[in-house]
Amino acid sequence: MAQNASLMSGVPELLVLRLLSAQEMYGYELARAVRESTRQAISLGEGVLYPALHAMETRGFVKARRRTVSGRTRVYYAITPRGNRRLGELSGEWRRIAGGVRALLEGT
Amino acid sequence: MTMQRFEGLSRRLLRAGIAPHHVKRLVVEIEAHFADLVAELRSAGLSQAESESQAAVRLGTEEVLTANILAHPELRSWARQRPWLAFVVLPLVALAVQFVLSMLAAVGVIVFSTHVLGITSLYPGPVPWVVAGLQAYGVWIAPVAAAGAACLIAARSGAPITWPVAGCTLVALLGAATNASFEWSPAGPQGVLSGGIGLHVPELGLASSLRTILTILTVLVPVLWLRRRRKELASLP
Numbered sequence: 001m002a003q004n005a006s007l008m009s010g011v012p013e014l015l016v017l018r019l020l021s022a023q024e025m026y027g028y029e030l031a032r033a034v035r036e037s038t039r040q041a042i043s044l045g046e047g048v049l050y051p052a053l054h055a056m057e058t059r060g061f062v063k064a065r066r067r068t069v070s071g072r073t074r075v076y077y078a079i080t081p082r083g084n085r086r087l088g089e090l091s092g093e094w095r096r097i098a099g100g101v102r103a104l105l106e107g108t
Numbered sequence: 109m110t111m112q113r114f115e116g117l118s119r120r121l122l123r124a125g126i127a128p129h130h131v132k133r134l135v136v137e138i139e140a141h142f143a144d145l146v147a148e149l150r151s152a153g154l155s156q157a158e159s160e161s162q163a164a165v166r167l168g169t170e171e172v173l174t175a176n177i178l179a180h181p182e183l184r185s186w187a188r189q190r191p192w193l194a195f196v197v198l199p200l201v202a203l204a205v206q207f208v209l210s211m212l213a214a215v216g217v218i219v220f221s222t223h224v225l226g227i228t229s230l231y232p233g234p235v236p237w238v239v240a241g242l243q244a245y246g247v248w249i250a251p252v253a254a255a256g257a258a259c260l261i262a263a264r265s266g267a268p269i270t271w272p273v274a275g276c277t278l279v280a281l282l283g284a285a286t287n288a289s290f291e292w293s294p295a296g297p298q299g300v301l302s303g304g305i306g307l308h309v310p311e312l313g314l315a316s317s318l319r320t321i322l323t324i325l326t327v328l329v330p331v332l333w334l335r336r337r338r339k340e341l342a343s344l345p
Contacts, residue, residue: 047176050137051179054130055180055182075136075137
């Protein structure tokens with residue numbers, strides 16, 4: 001499904017923070033979780049995910065740590081208190097927009 | 109996709125100024141992601157070659173991956189984000205700090221020698237040599253060290269050559285304006301050490317110009333030669 005870039009702006013950050021608020025995850029796990037939890041409606045570009053995670057880390061929204069699982073090194077991400085506040089802001093903004101669009105659609 | 113491809117990505121990112129710690133971790137993560145994708149596709153029944161090919165498509169080409177990462181300027185190294193600080197301000201501060209510390213060390217040597225060891229100007233022992241060494245460090249070596257550190261940071265962060273050249277020139281000019289002298293005679297048994305940074309009119313001649321040029325040549329010639337050599341090697345097929 002083609003995704004409108006401007007409409008999707010900010011959505012990857014919202015989805016990643018929402019998923020990480022439930023549990024820490026590594027990149028591949030996150031990409032799969034996004035697809036599954038949005039019923040395949042949204043698919044994050046897998047090459048886009050890592051720079052976005054690093055950028056979120058520099059802004060203090062997530063923190064990373066390396067873990068060795070079954071002999072493989074993985075970088076797990078967890079949400080920070082600042083990330084939780086950001087999630088609250090993004091969720092509110094998204095609900096407001098979604099509510100507006102729904103009201104418009106139901107009105108026609 | 110092979111390890112060689114990720115090595116190429118790593119080199120591209122470093123050259124573009126992405127901070128080394130981000131590059132190192134991004135490559136580890138992308139490598140692991142690639143391996144996970146291949147395993148997923150293999151379990152869906154694809155051959156190893158088909159799985160690797162599809163995994164490479166899903167991750168994106170090296171150019172696309174690089175572009176995605178460069179879209180986040182906050183991932184660049186601090187030297188690339190604030191070149192004026194890394195290549196101009198810090199080297200000048202480093203030069204001043206080294207000069208002051210070398211002068212303070214010389215004062216410490218003289219005070220310790222005269223007050224604790226009881227050395228006098230009649231039998232000075234190695235004291236004048238040690239003080240001369242510290243003075244030489246402050247006046248001659250400190251500018252080269254400060255300018256060299258700026259060039260090293262520039263090389264690591266892949267910064268454009270303009271910034272380290274500007275920083276080296278300013279450091280060389282300021283370094284040539286430093287002066288230090290030590291006199292120790294029976295007339296002044298405690299010794300007289302003087303040092304300073306300033307533009308003294310009598311020193312604005314040939315000696316200062318030579319010191320400036322010497323510092324610039326010592327630091328910049330090897331750096332420029334290495335950059336040229338690296339470019340030549342990179343252009344080889």
